[in-house]
Amino acid sequence: MKVVNSHGGGSFLLWTLVVQLVLCGSGVYTAGSTKSCILLSESESERKALNRLEPLANKNFTAETTIGTESYTYVFQLCGDAGGVPGAGVIQYESKKTETKPTVIGMYNATQAIGGSDWVMLIYTHGDRYDGHCSKEMRKAMIMISCNKQVAVGQLKVMLEERQRLQDCFYLFELDSSAMCEVLESQISAGSIILIIGFCLLAVYLIGGFLYQRLIVGAKGMEQFPNYAFWVEFGNMTADGCDFVCRSQNREDGRAYRGVATEPLEEEPEERDDHLLPM
Template sequence: MKVVNSRNGGSFLVWTLTVQLVLCGSGVYATNSTKNCKLAYESPSERKVLNRLEPLAHKNFTVVSNTADGNYTYVFQLCGDAAGIPGAGAVQVEDKKPTSKTVIGSYNSTRAIGGSDWVMLIYEKGDAYDAHCSKEMRKAIFMISCNRKIDVGQLEVVLEDRDRLHECFYLFELDSSAVCPALSTQLSTGSIILIIGICLMAVYLIGGFLYQRLIVGAKGMDQFPNYAFWVEFGNLSADGCDFVCRSRNREEAPAYRGVSSEPLDEEQEERDDHLLPM
């Protein structure tokens, strides 16, 4: 850190440290909390899927399940200590024995499987069953599905499948927009040109209107920028369209009947000399 030498150097240093603390507290410096999860089989593909769940970090999810065997409360935390138990990713608490907490999955043994709009998070190596599933370690599966309408939904219990000899599990569901695929917003070249043209036209009209009104002092239709030009341009465009697209005959019929060009036969002069008295 470079120290600035000034009379108020001490105050400046204090303010710098204060700003850094505020930025850290507000989350400007991003941290990857999913790194706390240890994958059962480390691989770049599973680590990439796990990183998609980063928005769900530092959040506790709680759900109550009412069953024939009793009421249970489940606590889930992404890559963090659920119910304050170190290493526990998911914990089961029986209402009759609130002090007795059973770890049903550990984030130190995590698996992550993802699709286009879903992620399956698996916590393994929980506490062993007492009399079920050949006394294997418990396992919790969280099915996180895409829902663009909400950031994080409510955790729901689907079932506890323990009536088998091996591979028993707890199944949960959770909706979140964190696992939704990114929306494609790519615009075509024509759309970009159209948007640019509309923006330029808007700037021309608004800027020209303000100039004509405030600077020139025009009133009425004269406030429209280059009003005389656009009126003449419109008339010329109409004449050109009429000339190119016309379909009727432009030659008008004469308003009067023309005289024939052929010479008329001269009528024979009738002589009435024979009528005169001799």
């Protein structure tokens, strides 16, 4: 009977975990990334559109459809092996015959990506050839991924299978995701920023001053308000200035001017000096 060294096994698992972390950090280990998708014609715009789909990478999405008496199940994966089929981005198999070999609709090593403001059209080409349709050309899958703020990732839907043409046939799918929604940048004016900073400073002044007056100085009542004496004096001076400038009530008349009385003056009694004359 062979005995396994538990200490050695633990060290091996630890080193395996460390190696995986290093690979992830260096970018060599690309699971869960859109880097696995190979564009047919590498361009900055297509790579940028593809990178927007990063939150959906390496996740399987399924959809079912019925054509006549036959029902099919589709499996889609972004930049990963759909249904475990190597290199397949979208596969199809009959729902009642899951044990049979699936049909590859498109490969993620032959990808195209077209992006708009709130949508991305992902195209997988180089799928299995048609048996008797579309001049036996290779199948192609088109997945329209659109913005929907209500769901993180919606349900994959089969919209159309166009195979009545002589060429350029395709499978059309639809998927909603909030990852496609444009993030609006907050636009705050300079005046709003100044007001926010002013209110914050005022709040710090009031709260800090109140705590200092109450806990350190030991003030009570209205004296807990920071710089209470200053603000009271400032308020009185402001009120006096406003009263002086704004009020229209007449003040005392100057002493240099007096109005003329309209009532007649009383006549003073006439003084007679006849008694002073010699007799």
